[in-house]
Amino acid sequence: MEEAAAIEKIKSSGVNAVITIVMLDKTRERYYVPGHISYSPYGIYYDRFWGYYNTMYGRICSPGYYEVSTRYFWESNLYDITSNELIYSVQTESFDPANTEMLGHEYGRMIIKDMVKKKVLTKKGMLAKVGG
Numbered sequence: 001m002e003e004a005a006a007i008e009k010i011k012s013s014g015v016n017a018v019i020t021i022v023m024l025d026k027t028r029e030r031y032y033v034p035g036h037i038s039y040s041p042y043g044i045y046y047d048r049f050w051g052y053y054n055t056m057y058g059r060i061c062s063p064g065y066y067e068v069s070t071r072y073f074w075e076s077n078l079y080d081i082t083s084n085e086l087i088y089s090v091q092t093e094s095f096d097p098a099n100t101e102m103l104g105h106e107y108g109r110m111i112i113k114d115m116v117k118k119k120v121l122t123k124k125g126m127l128a129k130v131g132g
Contacts, residue, residue, distance in 0.1 A: 025073040035062030088120045
């Protein structure tokens, strides 16, 4: 569909704004999580070899593990269809959502809340012109 036909179809359906949400980047990082590490005064263990050895062995030799973290980088734009103007744009970053459905829901709520705070949207859900 050509641009003019798409815009006309959107306008004729009663929509006055369109928001785009694009995932610009998704990266996975692997990092090491050390085993049990306890930072407390060990003065009472220094006077006996075995007490010191057991304390330090457990602190140093506890096995660690690897975890993977996923980072998402998003960009969202809100366009006024009647004037064909960009009226809101934001880039955000998120880390390890519990699930993708929750990520989408929370992201949408966060964007709407920010648009209301910046008076891009009024509480009645109508578009408000930025700066006017």
